[in-house]
Structure formats: structure tokens, C-alpha cells
Amino acid sequence: MDTIRIEGLRSLVDTGDFPLKKLNVLVGTNSSGKSTFLRVFPLLRQSVERKTRGPILWSGNYIDFDSFGTSIYKAPPSNNKTGLRNPLLELFDKNLTPIGNIKFSFNLNMGHESNKKPVYLSIHLSEIPKTQGCYTSRFICMINKLQITFDFNKDGIITDVNSNVFSWPLEKHELKYQLTDTDTLVPVLSADTPASLEHKSRQISTALRDQIKELLLKHSGSTSSDKANGLFIRLTRSILDSEEKIKTMRFGFRTNKWRKTLTSWQDSHDDFIFIAGLIDLYFIIENSSKINGLMTDHLLGVRYIAPLRTSTQRYYRYQDISIDELDHEGENIAMFISNISGNWREKLNNWTKEEFGFHIKENTSFGHTSISIVDSQNELSSNISDMGFGYSQVLPIIIQLWSISSGYENSKKRKKNLSFIFAIEQPELHLHPKMQAKLARVFTKSIKLAEENNINIKIILETHSEAIVSKLGELILNNDIERTDVAISCFEQDRKDRKTKITTSKFNESGRLSDWPLGFFDY
Secondary structure, eight states: OOEEEEESBTTBSOOOOEEOOSEEEEEESTTSSHHHHHHHHHHHHHHHSSOOSSSOOSBOSSOBOOOHHHHBOOOOOOOOOSOOOOGGGGGBOTTOOBSSOEEEEEEEEESOGGGOEEEEEEEEEEEOTTSSOEEEEEEEEEETTEEEEEEEOTTSBEEEEEOSSOEEEGGGSSOOOBOSBSSSSSOBOSOOOOHHHHHHHTHHHHHHHHHHHHHHHHHHTOOOHHHHHHHHHHHHSSOOOHHHHHHHHTTTOOOHHHHHHHHHHTTOOHHHHHHHHHHHHHHHHHTHHHHHHHHHHHHHTEEEEOSSOOOOOSOEEOOOOOOOSOOTTOTTHHHHHHHOOHHHHHHHHHHHHHHHSEEEEEEEETTEEEEEEEETTTOOEEEGGGSOHHHHHHHHHHHHHHHHHTSHHHHTOSSOOOEEEEEEEOTTTTOOHHHHHHHHHHHHHHHHHHHHTTOEEEEEEEOOOHHHHHHHHHHHHTTSSOGGGEEEEEEEEETTTTEEEEEEEEEOTTSOEESOOTTTTOO
């Protein structure tokens, strides 16, 4: 995932295309929208990892947004006393319930590693009347600069398909296309279906296939349906840009008319644009399950650390179970640590010694486990519950970052995940500024460690820490991280219209921030 765009979610009326760097720092006053932005990632993860009745699980294991109705942006009451018509307020009823959508948009790369193509996805969610749920009312997919829009009714039936090349009002035709999966984040438009539904569920695909083959035969002057079918298969089995489509078409037919046709199509002829658009439409429909799977895999790589981590206990009840992922509140931290053994334990200890001057030790006896912090200088050991609240808050962050970046978590799972989004709220909680600055260094070193293990990690942190921001500038100056890999996003909400504005500050080569709001850290 390279970018995300959020529209209509609480105060995030429109974030614009938000590029996800390797290290993304969200700053702003309280209630400015930065927590809402960050929590979208665990919200989307909980939506794809469980069987749901709709595309979004608003209340789940990680995040509680309550419902669609409480999550959508609501405009403030009007102070207009002139009696003049206000078009903006006509979008809302007397209870300030908006007639609109919440939208999530993403940029992904799809295809083979050597020839990946950018794919833009946008999911528009609308409320189901008289319920707390929502449904996908519109799905937009753009490949090869062709933007295709699918409109749905609340029953999951595609009503219209539109693009800048063609328009297909399905409601005016006898074609009715039932979604095979209405509870996925990305609508699955074509999938394996029972034999009794096969004919009905593939009417659009069949109609598209027949039309594309018919157009190929028409423009080639050939009558060979076998050659048309072979060329159709080669054109639709992967994402091809215009040049690749033309190159593939050269080997479809041997007629003189086909050679002349391809020569004229080199100049982006309208006939070529139309048939290329149908090919891309067919690809999207037939590969919507793969696109949803790709999106799901990305979101299953989200790791979230909540703002208030669970206080560490003096003793934990020992459980002989295998744990491969740390809980977002750190509740299973003792069992997670006790699972780390051998070479991996040595790597973890070296990590914490180098960055924080301690290593972690757990003791198990009489069915209970305790966590101790061992000082690297004097080897004195103290139960973590005696170390102050700060250690209980920072330990889940340190261990989770190491677990992902070192490859430890992947070593415990059958299916490897090489792409992670690590979202952290208030990592500086209960930490001295010096320890906060150390965390900034840990973030940059985690990114480098992940790169060494061929793991792509993007860290998103919401913070009020001046120490973290200042330390990042120093790390850029010392070449510990590229300045282009770091972005500071400033969130500011207009209290009158309840809309969040996001501006981006960037570090220069000297580690100084440009476009930084004047007096941001003043108090």
C-alpha cells in the first residue's frame, strides 16, 4: 500500500492522497483527527480478518467506531440567520445525519515482482436504512489510467458500470449480476459459484468475453474463433499497458487487415482505446477475488499498539501455548516473551541491550511467570512491576518492532508476511524525554533491520513528543535514515465546520523542518 485516502470519516472530510512513507509521524492538538486517521488501519484489519455481515466491522477486537452512523462526518448546526438557502446544509436532515458516503481509497501494486502495475482502489460505503450497518455502494478501480466505476444497490447487485470509455447501465438490460461476496472489503465480482448459479453469476463476464472476441475478429478480418480465443486469453491473463497490448496483438492474426489495423492503433485510435478498456474491465471482474486477497494480505500485516498498554503484573499465570503475535494492549506479553528461545532470545537481548541498556528475563515457577529487567551495567535484576509505569508502556513497542523487523514473527507462521504497517498511538506515554528520543532511534533502526530481512515496514505514530520529532532531525543529519523516508503530518481541525486539515512538513538535509507551523509546541 503506497497511499491511502479517507473521506467522510468523522472530521476527516477528505485527507487527499496521503503517501505512506517508511516513517509517518502524526502531530496535532487533541481532537484534531490524527487518532481517527491512525485507527483506520486497525479498523480495516479487524474488518478483513473476521467473517462479517458488511464490508467494515466498526466495532471489533482492536477499535470501536461504534457504527457507520456515528462514524460519518456531521456538519455543525447552521448559524445562518439570513434565511438564505444554504446548499451545504441540504445534505443533512434535521438530526444532522448526513446523506453521503465514507470512502477509503488505496494505491497498490499488482502483478509479478518484475512487472508490477499500480492499481487504484476506492470503496464507497453507504448506510443501510434503519440499521447500524453499511454496504458498498460504489467501487472504483483504476488500471492503465482507465477508471472504472461499479455502482451497487444494497442487495449487492451491480446496477451500472461506467468509465471514460464506455457506459453500461445494467438495470436497463436483462443482465443481473449478483455479487458472490458482499462482506469483503473489496467487492468480489467473480468467483467460484455453485453449478445452479453459474449461468446467472457469470453473465457479465460472458457478455464481455464474447464482445471482445467479436471485435478482434472484426478488426482483423479473420474468421478463426480459435485464434480470437487464444489472443483473448493472452490479453486478459495479466495487466498489460497499451504498448504491451499492441505487442501481444501482433501475434494474434496474420491477415493484412490486422497489420494495417495495428499500425493505425499505434496512435491511440478510438477503436483501440475502446477494446483495451473492455479488456481491462474483464480483467478487473475476473481478478476481483485476487485484488481483494491482495488487499486483505496487506491489511493482515497491520500491527497496532493502543495508547494505554496494559499495566504489567508481578506474576502471570503460565500457559503452555504458542503465541506468534503480541496483543495490541500487551496483555499477553509474558507468554509472548516466554515463547522466544534459543538464537532468537539472544537476538532480542542484544537489541534491547544496545538500544536501552537492559535485557529481559522471565522466571517460571509453580505455574506462574514473572518478567524481570536486567541492567546491562551491573546485572541487577528487578521485577518489571517495580520499574515504574514507563517500562510497562514501552516494552510492548520495543518487542513488537523487533518481532516484525527481525523476522521472528514470520518464523512462527506458515504464511510469511513481507509487508507490515505498524501503527502506534502515543509511544511516549509515561516516558522521560531522553527515553522518548531513544524510541525515535529504535524506529529508524527497525526500518533498517526490516530491510536487511527483506521486510517492508511502514511505521505510523501519533505523538505529542517534541523529543521524538527533534531526534528524527538529528538522525537524518547523521544519515541514520533518509529524509525522504520521513514525513511529519500536522493535523488541525477547524472548530467551526469540524473539518480536519492536514499539512506536511519535511526535513531538509540538515535535519531541519520546513513548513513547520509557527509556535506548534508553544504552551
